[in-house]
Amino acid sequence: MANPTTQFGPKFGLGLRKPHNAQFLEGDVPVDFVEVISENFMVPGGRPRDILRRVRAKHPVALHGVSMSLGSADGVDQQYLLRLRALADEIEPLFISDHLCWSRIGAFNSHDLLPVPYNEEALAVTSAAISLAQELLGRTLLIENPSSYVQFARAEMTEWEFLAELCRRTGCDLLLDVNNIHVSAVNHGFDPRDYIDGIPFGRVRQIHLAGHSKGEKLLIDTHDQPVADQVWLLFAAVMERVGAVAVMIERDDNIPPLDDLLAELDTARAIVREGITAWA
Amino acid sequence: MGLTLLQQNFRDWLRHADADAGTRLDLADARGLAVYQNNYRASLMACLEDGFPQLLAWLGDAAFYAAAAHHIDEHPPSSWTLDDYPAGFPADLRSQFPGDPEIADLAELEWRLAECFVAADAAVLELEVLGEIDWECAQLRLAPSVCLLTMRTNAAQIWSALSAEAIPPAATSTPEPVTLVIWRQDFVTCFRPIDPDEHQLLMKLQQGLGFTEMCATLVEELGEGDGVARAGALLAGWTSDQVLCLRAGAIGEPGREIGR
Numbered sequence: 001m002a003n004p005t006t007q008f009g010p011k012f013g014l015g016l017r018k019p020h021n022a023q024f025l026e027g028d029v030p031v032d033f034v035e036v037i038s039e040n041f042m043v044p045g046g047r048p049r050d051i052l053r054r055v056r057a058k059h060p061v062a063l064h065g066v067s068m069s070l071g072s073a074d075g076v077d078q079q080y081l082l083r084l085r086a087l088a089d090e091i092e093p094l095f096i097s098d099h100l101c102w103s104r105i106g107a108f109n110s111h112d113l114l115p116v117p118y119n120e121e122a123l124a125v126t127s128a129a130i131s132l133a134q135e136l137l138g139r140t141l142l143i144e145n146p147s148s149y150v151q152f153a154r155a156e157m158t159e160w161e162f163l164a165e166l167c168r169r170t171g172c173d174l175l176l177d178v179n180n181i182h183v184s185a186v187n188h189g190f191d192p193r194d195y196i197d198g199i200p201f202g203r204v205r206q207i208h209l210a211g212h213s214k215g216e217k218l219l220i221d222t223h224d225q226p227v228a229d230q231v232w233l234l235f236a237a238v239m240e241r242v243g244a245v246a247v248m249i250e251r252d253d254n255i256p257p258l259d260d261l262l263a264e265l266d267t268a269r270a271i272v273r274e275g276i277t278a279w280a
Numbered sequence: 281m282g283l284t285l286l287q288q289n290f291r292d293w294l295r296h297a298d299a300d301a302g303t304r305l306d307l308a309d310a311r312g313l314a315v316y317q318n319n320y321r322a323s324l325m326a327c328l329e330d331g332f333p334q335l336l337a338w339l340g341d342a343a344f345y346a347a348a349a350h351h352i353d354e355h356p357p358s359s360w361t362l363d364d365y366p367a368g369f370p371a372d373l374r375s376q377f378p379g380d381p382e383i384a385d386l387a388e389l390e391w392r393l394a395e396c397f398v399a400a401d402a403a404v405l406e407l408e409v410l411g412e413i414d415w416e417c418a419q420l421r422l423a424p425s426v427c428l429l430t431m432r433t434n435a436a437q438i439w440s441a442l443s444a445e446a447i448p449p450a451a452t453s454t455p456e457p458v459t460l461v462i463w464r465q466d467f468v469t470c471f472r473p474i475d476p477d478e479h480q481l482l483m484k485l486q487q488g489l490g491f492t493e494m495c496a497t498l499v500e501e502l503g504e505g506d507g508v509a510r511a512g513a514l515l516a517g518w519t520s521d522q523v524l525c526l527r528a529g530a531i532g533e534p535g536r537e538i539g540r
Contacts, residue, residue, distance in 0.1 A: 045424075067361065111357055112319050112320050121282065150316075152286075152306060152308060218312050
C-alpha cells in the first residue's frame with residue numbers, strides 16, 4: 001500500500017488533546033494529520049468514539065499506542081491487539097505506532113514505558129512480539145525510540161543498533177522521537193549525532209517533537225513545555241536525512257492554546273523549508 | 281539475569297521501592313530509577329483523581345490521597361488499560377472506611393458513571409416507532425449503558441450536590457435500599473432513583489421479559505386500569521430517557537434493532 005506521507009514530502013500534524021477537541025471538530029485546523037492515543041479510543045462506544053469518527057472525517061489519523069508492551073518477557077497480549085485491530089479497521093489509520101519498551105509482567109501492568117535491556121534475548125523477544133503484532137494488525141508497525149533514565153550494565157548494543165536490528169528482523173518502520181534522543185543523550189552521556197548516524201533513515205516514517213523538564217539530575221520527558229532549542233537543532237539534522245515523513249508536536253500536560261502549538265508546528269515547517277544547518 | 285527475572289525485579293522496585301530488587305537490576309547508572317517509580321505512582325494517583333472528582337471533594341485532599349496511596353500500595357494495576365484501574369477502588373474504600381459506607385457508595389457511583397460514559401452504542405427505542413410495534417411479541421432489552429446500582433446511603437444526593445458545587449447533605453443511611461438507574465442519553469450520563477417495582481421490571485426486562493408479560497404482571501398487581509396505565513407510563517419514560525432497545529421480531533426483520 002502506498003504510504004501517503006511518501007508522495008509529497010513532509011507532512012505536519014498535532015496530537016489530538018481534549019482542550020482542543022472542539023476546534024478540531026468545528027474549525028479548519030491547518031494540519032495534514034492528527035495523532036491520537038490509541039487506548040483513549042479503544043472503548044466500546046460513547047463520546048470518545050464519536051469524536052474520533054468525526055475527526056477522522058476531516059483528517060488522516062495516526063494511532064499511537066502506549067500499552068503494546070512489545071518488550072515484555074511474557075510476549076504480546078493478543079486480546080489487546082485484536083481490540084486495536086478493530087479500531088484500526090474502522091478508522092483506517094495513517095500509521096499504528098508504539099514504543100520500544102515493556103509495561104507488563106505476569107499480572108502486573110505498570111502503565112509506564114519501562115526500559116528494555118539492549119541484548120540478544122530482549123531483541124529476540126521484541127522482534128517476535130512485533131512480528132506477531134504486525135500479523136494480527138495486518139499492518140506495518142512504527143516503533144518509537146523511548147526516553148530513558150537508566151542503562152543496564154550488561155547491554156550488548158546501543159539503542160540505535162537495537163532499533164536498526166528490529167527493523168531488519170521484522171520489517172517494522174520507525175517513529176523517531178527527537179526529544180527522546182536528546183533526553184537520553186543528556187541522561188546517559190552519548191552523542192546524539194552517533195544516534196542519528198546509526199538510525200536506518202529509510203525506515204523512519206514519523207517524527208515526534210516535544211518538550212522536556214530538567215530534574216535534579218536528569219532530563220525528564222514530560223511533554224509539558226515547548227520544544228527546546230537543542231531539540232530543534234537535532235530535528236534539523238534529522239530532517240537533512242529524511243524527506244517524506246509525518247512530523248508532529250506532542251503536548252500532554254500544561255497544554256497551551258491550539259494557536260501556540262500551531263506556531264511551534266510552523267517552526268518545524270520553517271526548519272524543513274529553509275534547511276537550517278544543524279550543529280552550526 | 282534473564283529478561284523475566286529482570287522485569288520481575290523492576291516490578292518489585294516499582295511496587296515497593298525494594299532496594300534489593302533495584303540492586304539486582306544491575307544498572308550501569310541507577311540515578312534514574314526513582315524517575316520510573318515516580319511516574320508509576322503519579323500516573324495511578326492521577327487516574328484515581330480523574331476518576332473520582334466528587335469523592336475527592338467529599339473526603340478532602342488529605343483523606344483522599346491517603347486512601348488512594350493505600351490502594352496503590354495494596355492493589356497494583358493488572359488490566360490492559362489504565363481506565364480500568366478505578367474499578368477496584370470502591371471495594372477497597374469499603375474496607376478502609378467501614379463506618380462510613382457513603383464513601384464507597386459515592387465511589388461506586390462515580391465508577392459506574394465512568395463505565396456508562398464509554399459503554400457500547402446502541403440503537404435505542406424511539407417514541408415515534410412505539411405505534412408500529414407488534415407488542416404481542418415485542419422483546420425489550422436495556423441499552424448497553426444501563427446499570428442498576430443499589431445502595432443504602434444518600435450518596436447519590438451527596439454526588440448531585442457536590443457536582444453542582446452546592447453544600448452536600450450530611451451522610452445518612454437509608455432505611456430501605458435505594459436503587460439508581462444509570463444510563464447515557466446521547467453522550468451524557470444520567471441517573472435517577474427508581475421505585476422497587478420499576479427496579480424489578482427493569483431487571484426482568486434485562487432477563488428477556490416480553491412487554492405483554494410485563495403488562496400482565498402489572499395488571500395482576502395493580503388491577504387492569506392502573507396496571508395498563510403504569511405500564512404505559514413506564515414505557516414512555518424509559519423510551520424518552522433512551523434506556524430501551526427493541527429486540528428483533530417486533531417490526532422489520534429479525535435481528536434488527538429499532539430506532540436510531
